[in-house]
Amino acid sequence: MNPREREIEAQPNEEKLVRAQRILYLTKDPELIRRQIDGEQLSAVAPDQLIDNISTDVISPNHSILTWTGKEKGHLGKYALTSLAGGTIAPGDIMEGGFDTLVAGKSFARGSSRIHAPLALQDAGIKLIIAQGERIFAENCVNLRIHLVDFESEQAKRLLEGKSVHEEELFSLLSSQSAEIMRSGNLLRYLKGIEEGRVSVPELSTTQRPMTIAEKIIARNSLNSEGNMGIGTVKPGDEVVATPNIYYGYELQTNATVKVLREEFGEEIEVRDPNKAFFYEDHTALLKDERMATLRREQAGFAKPLGITVYEIDPVRGAPAICHTDMVENHALPGQLVLGNDSHTCTVGALNTLAVGKGALDLAGALAYDKMVLAVPExxxxxxxxxxxxxxxxxxxxxxxxxxxxxxxxxxxxxxxxxxxxxxxxxxxxxxxxxxxxxxxxxxxxxxxxxxxx
Incomplete structure (x- = not known):
């Protein structure tokens, strides 16, 4: 048992309070952002003055991702939000400013599934985000135990007024499964709890109904209350623990997956079904410097001893495959549930598969436990x-x-x-x-x- 697990078990019923102490509002006015970094605390900002559509690439710039192996503490946090338009935020500003709360507008963290975005904010000291977050980012925040609260909620208003809110009240804004993941400490501990019988698989009472393609695939791959695969019927909003048919990742994200696996299991990492797992060297195929070579070597060094297939770059012929294309051409089959560590995993749905883009912790959960969590979408x-x-x-x-x-x-x-x-x-x-x-x-x-x- 690692120290974090002992801490959670030692204080299972402690009522925790959440409070926004040092707030950074991401305003459309760059001068207001600079004034906050320089020490000013704004009392309030109207929603229409907040920046909308901030992407994950802005939150965690590419150069910081490409120079992070998963071992450099503070590296991602140093560069958090430094790609914001106008260069308003300089390296180290958020960390050195002591901010623990970030406030932004609509469609926050859209785009890539890269978990580097929430990791960068967490690394910079951010524990609470008040914004309308997009789906993959929101899931990553739950998996990392970062509070993401919608700006329009009553709880957000109280937090921004300087009041404390009970953590359980914030959990009440989440789905039941997401709240349970947060209580467990992170996604891996939630899945471990299911394995050990301490946490129950969500029980569904959905009556028989016509289902969409996605719903049929989810129902077939989901665990029932007896722990066996297969549920008769699901509907939008139902939450399930499912067994994917295939899962895959690539060199830019694998370091984050390995990081969380090592934090949970040390060096004793086991992969439940390596035949389902595939790793690719494709996103850095045109980059020849030593940093990229290190990312690729570390991915192969992790995966190959565990029996995972790795598509490695040939020094002469280049990358043997692009992950999504290779999935379509050689691996995925109609009717399967596919977990990919990239937002464009949806590409594989052309085969009549349900292909879901997820974060690095989701891939870690699939590797360790052959499971993934899903809320049935509309x-x-x-x-x-x-x-x-x-x-x-x-x-x-x-x-x-x-x-x-x-x-x-x-x-x-x-x-x-x-x-x-x-x-x-x-x-x-x-x-x-x-x-x-x-x-x-x-x-x-x-x-x-x-x-x-x-």
Whole structure:
């Protein structure tokens, strides 16, 4: 048992209070951000004055990710939010400013599934984020035990007024499963609790109903109350523990996965089913410096002794595969549940799979316990009819589709599955169909899936 587990078990019923002490508002006015960094504490900021659509690449810049192996304490935190427009925040500003609370606008941390974003904020001292966070980032925060509270909630208003809020009250804003993960300490400890029988698999009472493609795959792969695979029926909002058919990652994120595994298990890491796991050297294929070579060597050094397949870069021929393409061409099958450590895992849904982009802790959970957590998403069905005009591709269609006010301003696609069907698919080449699922994440979707067609 590691020290953190002992601490949690020693104080199981302690009522914890959460309070925002040193707050950084990410305002549209760069001068206000600088004044806060220089010591001023703002009393309040209107929602329309906060920056919207801050991406994970802004939170954790690429150069900081590429120079982090998972061992350098303080490195990610030093560069947190230094890519904010205008260079308002300098390296070390957040850490040295003693901020423990971050406040931002809508669609916070959109984009990549990289867990470096919440890790960077945590590394910089941030324990509480008040913003409307996107799905993968929100899941990563739960898995890392970072409080993410919606700006519009009553609890956020009290926190920003300087009042303390009971942690259990913040948990009440989460789904039951997310709250249980937070209480457990992180995702790995939650899954360990299920393995040991200390934590129950969510029990569902959903009555028989028609199901979407995504729902059918989730139901088939989910654990029932007896611990066996297979649930009769699920509906949107149901929470499950599922067994994925395949899981994969790549060299930029594997260091974070290895970091959390070593924190939990030391060097005695075991992989439940290495035949399901695949690692790729593809995201840094064009980068030749020693830092990238180190990332690739460390991924292979971790994975290969555990029996995990690693697609390594050949010094002459280059990368043997791009992860999503290789999944489609050689590994994933229709009807499977696929966990990928990348937001564009949704690409694999072109095979009629449910391919879900998740964070590094989710991949660690799959490796250690052959399990993943899911909340059943809602589905938007898109029926394709007619024929594409000459010179128009499915990428053009997705760009036009994503520009619809309901999707762009209304964000109705956020967290939902895009299920593509209709007779027009029979006339669209597969290489074009794959663009539908690949771009589903750009519409803030949970994933995309295409029904079987000719």
């Amino acid at each position: 589905t938007i069905r898109i029926n394709l009819t007619g024929k594409l005009p000459d010179g128009v591709s499915m990428k053009d269609f997705m760009l036009q589709f994503g520009a619809m006010p309901q999707l762009k301003q209304g964000r109705v696609g956020s967290g939902r599955v895009f299920e593509f069907g209709g007779q027009a698919l029979d006339e669209i080449p597969f290489d074009e169909q794959i663009k539908l699922t690949n771009m589903s994440i750009e519409l803030l979707g949970f994933t995309g899936v295409i029904e079987p067609n000719q």
